[in-house]
Amino acid sequence: MNAARLSSSARFWVVSVQQRRERERAERHQLIIDAARELAESDGWDAVTTRRLAEKVEYSQPVLYSHFKGKDAIVRAVAVEGFAELGRRMHAARTTPTTTSTAPLRALAEAYLRFAGERPALYDAMFVQRIDIAFGSEETPAELRTSFGEIVAALEPVAGDRDLDALAEAFWSALHGIATLRHGQRLRPELDGDRLDLVLAAFAPA
Amino acid sequence: MNAARLSSSARFWVVSVQQRRERERAERHQLIIDAARELAESDGWDAVTTRRLAEKVEYSQPVLYSHFKGKDAIVRAVAVEGFAELGRRMHAARTTPTTTSTAPLRALAEAYLRFAGERPALYDAMFVQRIDIAFGSEETPAELRTSFGEIVAALEPVAGDRDLDALAEAFWSALHGIATLRHGQRLRPELDGDRLDLVLAAFAPA
DNA sequence: TCCAGGATCTAGCACTGCTAGCGACACGAG
DNA sequence: CTCGTGTCGCTAGCAGTGCTAGATCCTGGA
Numbered sequence: 485m486n487a488a489r490l491s492s493s494a495r496f497w498v499v500s501v502q503q504r505r506e507r508e509r510a511e512r513h514q515l516i517i518d519a520a521r522e523l524a525e526s527d528g529w530d531a532v533t534t535r536r537l538a539e540k541v542e543y544s545q546p547v548l549y550s551h552f553k554g555k556d557a558i559v560r561a562v563a564v565e566g567f568a569e570l571g572r573r574m575h576a577a578r579t580t581p582t583t584t585s586t587a588p589l590r591a592l593a594e595a596y597l598r599f600a601g602e603r604p605a606l607y608d609a610m611f612v613q614r615i616d617i618a619f620g621s622e623e624t625p626a627e628l629r630t631s632f633g634e635i636v637a638a639l640e641p642v643a644g645d646r647d648l649d650a651l652a653e654a655f656w657s658a659l660h661g662i663a664t665l666r667h668g669q670r671l672r673p674e675l676d677g678d679r680l681d682l683v684l685a686a687f688a689p690a
Numbered sequence: 691m692n693a694a695r696l697s698s699s700a701r702f703w704v705v706s707v708q709q710r711r712e713r714e715r716a717e718r719h720q721l722i723i724d725a726a727r728e729l730a731e732s733d734g735w736d737a738v739t740t741r742r743l744a745e746k747v748e749y750s751q752p753v754l755y756s757h758f759k760g761k762d763a764i765v766r767a768v769a770v771e772g773f774a775e776l777g778r779r780m781h782a783a784r785t786t787p788t789t790t791s792t793a794p795l796r797a798l799a800e801a802y803l804r805f806a807g808e809r810p811a812l813y814d815a816m817f818v819q820r821i822d823i824a825f826g827s828e829e830t831p832a833e834l835r836t837s838f839g840e841i842v843a844a845l846e847p848v849a850g851d852r853d854l855d856a857l858a859e860a861f862w863s864a865l866h867g868i869a870t871l872r873h874g875q876r877l878r879p880e881l882d883g884d885r886l887d888l889v890l891a892a893f894a895p896a
Numbered sequence: 897t898c899c900a901g902g903a904t905c906t907a908g909c910a911c912t913g914c915t916a917g918c919g920a921c922a923c924g925a926g
Numbered sequence: 927c928t929c930g931t932g933t934c935g936c937t938a939g940c941a942g943t944g945c946t947a948g949a950t951c952c953t954g955g956a
Contacts, residue, residue: 533942533943533944534943534944534945535942535943535944543904543905544904544905544906545905545944545945545946546904546905546906546945546946547903547904547905548945549944549945549946550903550904554944554945555944555945611870611871611874611876612818612870614874618875619874619875619876619877620875620878646888647881647884647888649878649881650881650884650885650887650888651888653871653877653878653881653885654864654868654885654886654888654889654892656867656871657864657867657868657871657877657885657889658860658863658864658867658889659867660867660870660871661862661863661864661865661866661867661868661870662860662863662867664817664818664866664867664870665817665859665862665863665866668817668820668825669824669825669826670817670825671825671859671863672826672855672859675853675855675856675859678853678856679856679859679860679863680860681856682852682853682856682857682860683860683863683864686860686892686893687892689895739911739912739913740912740913740914741911741912741913749935749936750935750936750937751913751914751915751936752914752915752935752936752937753934753935753936754914755913755914755915756934756935760913760914761912761913761914
């Protein structure tokens, strides 16, 4: 009896220890992702090396590889979190009550470009770096699907008889093109306002 | 007299030798650019290392550095040639006689996307990689300015009272967005036709 | 108290872009 | 024809990259 109770208690304790370990492991996992994103946002992705990253989280390099298959997987994890935030921002912009019908689309577009401008490194990981994330398939991360869904939802009221999926891809392409060319200093800043006005007028005619 | 003639002849010969050397040097310069582009187009830019490139042109690495300041400069040289070709393609597409007024714009857009699709590595060097080429300034390579000019020219007939520069930037952004997202497998191939139709209809309403 | 197993680190591999310094070769003078 | 001179290209090496094998230490359980 005593043995049984002790054993049971011991097993319970073990489980608790395991839980604590798993929790600590999960925290460290997140710590690595956060450190990578911070490093990229402050010094650019070129500065995100496994050595610097390991130093920042105060572990040795091999620890990174016990959490992620390689550096690519870390960038991918950062990107997925980026999709989630972009989705949240677009949703908030789109659903904030307004008076006109095209305003939600404009709000969404502005939120998209603001995100790309404020977090260029994050945007880069999500959409520019070769990141090996399936987009059209079933393994597409939910965060990504939701983000695209926000664009579709914002365009739905103005689509008319146009194909909604193709329209969403076209509109997204325009935003993405502006975001990347802008970041590469290939567009004139003084035209920012006019340029977006033209895109909105083109895709959502009054 | 004899000495003078000899001296003169010798000097002339020296000049000729110098010319030959300069010509050979220029040829090797071009050889490096071509090799870099071919390597990138067949195996991707990741495969373009100074060692492989040197091996391909059958010289040692330091020779590359006697022609270019560094690897970046080689990529830049490849990109500049890309601008020239893209400009030629767009010009040809735009000026080929047609019946309707929006056809030139469609032809230009299709030429742009065909170029991006057929030579993804070259397009990457031109517009995706950080390449440190000024775009808005006076040192902007002529090839680049001409390319943008083609877009402006194609939009001019359909601009109406819209700001032509902003319109060109917006239209270019849409094309660039499609090109890059398409290359990253982020757009559905089966929507290619519809998507472009929508962009054209949006920017050049009938 | 001692052992087994897991977590973590040290040290090293093959590769990268880039460069210092040596050696060979072609040129021009005597 | 021989001999300096100067240019040109090479070998070898540096610091830094992503990634990993093997040793080491530390903790939980008998």
